[in-house]
Amino acid sequence: MDDDKKRKLESEMISDSSSWVDSSYFFENEERQRSILNEFGWNLPQQQQQTETNQETTSFMEFDDNQIELEQQQQQRSDLAGSFLLPTENHSTSSTTPTVIATTTTVEKSGDASTSNPSVSSSSSDELPEKSTGSDGKPPEKPSKGRKKGQKRIRQQRFAFMTKSDVDHLEDGYRWRKYGQKAVKNSPYPRSYYRCTNSKCTVKKRVERSCEDPTIVITTYEGQHCHHTVSFPRGSVFSHEGSFGGGLNTTSQIYAPAMQYTVSGPLSVTQSHQPQLEVRPAQMQPQQTLQNPSDEGLLGDIVPPGMRNR
DNA sequence: CGATTTTGACCAGCGC
DNA sequence: GCGCTGGTCAAAATCG
Numbered sequence: 267m268d269d270d271k272k273r274k275l276e277s278e279m280i281s282d283s284s285s286w287v288d289s290s291y292f293f294e295n296e297e298r299q300r301s302i303l304n305e306f307g308w309n310l311p312q313q314q315q316q317t318e319t320n321q322e323t324t325s326f327m328e329f330d331d332n333q334i335e336l337e338q339q340q341q342q343r344s345d346l347a348g349s350f351l352l353p354t355e356n357h358s359t360s361s362t363t364p365t366v367i368a369t370t371t372t373v374e375k376s377g378d379a380s381t382s383n384p385s386v387s388s389s390s391s392d393e394l395p396e397k398s399t400g401s402d403g404k405p406p407e408k409p410s411k412g413r414k415k416g417q418k419r420i421r422q423q424r425f426a427f428m429t430k431s432d433v434d435h436l437e438d439g440y441r442w443r444k445y446g447q448k449a450v451k452n453s454p455y456p457r458s459y460y461r462c463t464n465s466k467c468t469v470k471k472r473v474e475r476s477c478e479d480p481t482i483v484i485t486t487y488e489g490q491h492c493h494h495t496v497s498f499p500r501g502s503v504f505s506h507e508g509s510f511g512g513g514l515n516t517t518s519q520i521y522a523p524a525m526q527y528t529v530s531g532p533l534s535v536t537q538s539h540q541p542q543l544e545v546r547p548a549q550m551q552p553q554q555t556l557q558n559p560s561d562e563g564l565l566g567d568i569v570p571p572g573m574r575n576r
Numbered sequence: 577c578g579a580t581t582t583t584g585a586c587c588a589g590c591g592c
Numbered sequence: 593g594c595g596c597t598g599g600t601c602a603a604a605a606t607c608g
Contacts, residue, residue, distance in 0.1 A: 443579080445602090446582095446583090447581090447582075448597085450597090459599070459600075463579090577608100578608095579608085580605100581605080581606070582605070583602100583603095583604085583605095584601105584602100584603095584604105585600100586599105586601075587600080587601095588597100588598090589597090590595105590598105591595095592594090592595090
């Protein structure tokens with residue numbers, strides 16, 4: 267497939283959440299998913315916590331944005347996309363596995379790509395402190411909100427979890443502050459925007475319900491935390507060396523009770539847009555995943571090295 | 577009283 | 593250029 271097609275496909279993937287997912291992959295167990303998420307700096311709660319809730323399904327995506335001007339980026343992206351659009355053969359079975367739907371990575375430039383410091387500084391043109399007071403001779407009656415004119419929004423690496431659940435907030439061990447809510451086109455459900463409460467952390471997340479299946483909550487994370495998680499009030503502490511080492515827990519009331527990541531089957535979100543990207547089912551043998559994969563191996567089978575935490 | 581949520585407005589990007 | 597949409601800001605309201 268040529269680059270143009272790839273670009274088009276990727277842009278479709280991010281413009282419509284329902285089409286992000288072209289095929290899905292089931293981890294053999296939750297442990298593996300957690301391990302992988304930890305490599306990204308994201309944690310999931312331990313499963314033992316949950317007791318008697320409805321079945322909840324968690325899927326996982328990471329995707330790229332449409333900053334594709336640099337050859338290098340294109341290369342990386344096609345790699346990534348190919349890595350995560352996987353065959354879906356073993357869907358039907360597992361009843362305890364989270365799902366990886368798809369992932370890619372995002373590199374964007376802000377006005378000038380050269381300034382984009384991948385993880386932290388790039389975090390936001392949209393969060394740059396400059397309140398651009400009257401940037402362009404704008405009427406001062408309202409101090410111009412938001413970003414500086416001409417400055418492109420920078421999106422970082424993003425992950426999307428699709429969780430079948432009654433509650434909206436996936437407990438990920440971090441504290442979030444809601445900073446916005448918007449109605450979403452073609453969906454009766456609003457999308458909420460959260461930002462990590464750590465002032466030095468620029469991670470954001472969006473939470474919305476699938477319009478196709480209201481029981482599915484789509485949580486999209488953007489960026490990576492630069493700090494540890496906070497402690498669970500209930501005393502459960504999940505720790506993970508690696509990534510950022512944080513324990514996993516929650517504090518804010520915005521969180522629902524601990525979630526259980528059990529999967530009943532493939533989500534029905536994967537329908538249109540069959541991927542034509544190169545598919546690399548490669549090492550995705552479920553059986554292997556049970557075998558205490560090494561750190562390298564964890565993401566090795568689905569996550570290209572460039573995407574990992576360091 | 578500080579932290580968080582709500583909510584309307586602003587801004588940028590994109591398609592037509 | 594215009595309108596639509598997503599994303600963000602920030603003041604006000606609410607919560608603990």
